[in-house]
Amino acid sequence: MWKLYSTNVSNALAIQTTYQQLYEALDKDPSIKIGKVKYIDFSKRFSSVNGSFWYKRKSFEHEREVRAIITGYQANNGGIEKAVNLEKLISAVYVSPYAPKWFDDVVRDLMQKYGLNKPLYCSEMLKAPFY
Structure with a gap:
């Protein structure tokens, strides 16, 4: 998606x-x-x-x-x-699995700057599944 x-x-x-x-x-x-x-x-x-x-x-x-x-x-x-x-709205933030590392860093910095204390995850959609 x-x-x-x-x-x-x-x-x-x-x-x-x-x-x-x-x-x-x-x-x-x-x-x-x-x-x-x-x-x-x-x-x-x-x-x-x-x-x-x-x-x-x-x-x-x-x-x-x-x-x-x-x-x-x-x-x-x-x-x-x-x-x-936003503090009430957001449970967590997910970064696209296609995003470069710098984008993850920017999102993390913005969340910190604006006091949004929510979990930030990098999508693991592209990781190989464990069989």
């Missing part, structure tokens, strides 16, 4: 979080609806216009996506800014 979600996998990272952490990181704001995306066959099931935020094609089921949708706001073309508590 590194290649699927990053245009430059040598400079990519991922964060680990949970539904509960996302809810708390957004200050339990009642104007934000958080939910799991449902993956359906659109040729067999109808999704309303508002429901389209919560449904995706079955072929994306591997993503297991959760979305946070702000309601009751009028967005402009730039979107809506919302403060997020």
